[in-house]
Amino acid sequence: MNWALWTRFLAWNILFFAGFGYAFQEGWIMPFLDNLISWGIVALYGVGLVICGNQIFRTSKALNQAKAHPLDNPMRQRFQLSVQRVGIERAMRALELRLGARKGVIGFICELLVILGLVGTALGFWLTFQSLDLTIIDTSEGLKALAGAIDTGFRLAMTTTVAGIVAAMALGTFDQMLGTGTAKLEAAILDDQ
Numbered sequence: 609m610n611w612a613l614w615t616r617f618l619a620w621n622i623l624f625f626a627g628f629g630y631a632f633q634e635g636w637i638m639p640f641l642d643n644l645i646s647w648g649i650v651a652l653y654g655v656g657l658v659i660c661g662n663q664i665f666r667t668s669k670a671l672n673q674a675k676a677h678p679l680d681n682p683m684r685q686r687f688q689l690s691v692q693r694v695g696i697e698r699a700m701r702a703l704e705l706r707l708g709a710r711k712g713v714i715g716f717i718c719e720l721l722v723i724l725g726l727v728g729t730a731l732g733f734w735l736t737f738q739s740l741d742l743t744i745i746d747t748s749e750g751l752k753a754l755a756g757a758i759d760t761g762f763r764l765a766m767t768t769t770v771a772g773i774v775a776a777m778a779l780g781t782f783d784q785m786l787g788t789g790t791a792k793l794e795a796a797i798l799d800d801q
Contacts, residue, residue: 613789614668617661617782624778640767646730649721649768653775654719660782663714667789674796684797702799707790713731714783718776732765 631637640646670683739757743750 610667611672611716613671613785613792614665617664617785620663620781620785621657621661639763640771642762643728643768645724645731645764645768649724649771649775652717652721652724653779656714656721656779657716657782660714660779660786663711664782664786664789667786671789671793671796674793679774683793686795700798703794707794711783711786711790714779714786718780718783721772721776721779723772725769725776728768728772729765732761732763732768735764736761 628637635675642648674683687699687703690702694702736758739761740756741754
């Protein structure tokens with residue numbers, strides 16, 4: 609059996625979590641987790657990772673079955689029955705839709721991760737502009753308070769942006785991996801049709 613797709617997914621995750629562990633030890637991660645939006649991004653990424661891992665495992669397993677038993681593969685037999693019932697064009701379209709559904713949720717979660725990052729950006733800038741009170745800048749305490757408020761808003765804006773983009777890029781990599789595996793599975797099912 610060849611579990612190349614699943615192995616690649618696991619290898620990428622090991623590299624990612626090793627890098628994450630190093631960044632956490634260096635103190636680079638905690639500044640990004642000082643707000644609820646970033647925690648929401650982390651939670652949504654975790655959900656996406658579990659769903660993607662499950663889909664990659666299922667695709668890898670089906671791909672192994674298709675390659676090990678090309679003629680008596682259950683997916684191929686189901687496809688052949690579909691061809692007999694509705695014709696080759698409709699059967700191929702149904703197969704594409706069925707296999708493409710494996711990717712749909714992951715792409716949606718990637719988009720949500722970016723949107724959450726942008727919501728944090730907008731909220732951070734809004735908080736920054738809300739805190740601008742130019743009447744207090746005549747004292748050093750007033751300037752310190754203003755600088756602290758600006759720092760808080762910009763920190764929220766930048767940390768959520770970076771967290772959303774990094775999480776979407778990582779999950780997008782796995783989504784692309786799943787797409788490649790799905791295309792190979794479709795080719796294995798359609799071979800000699």
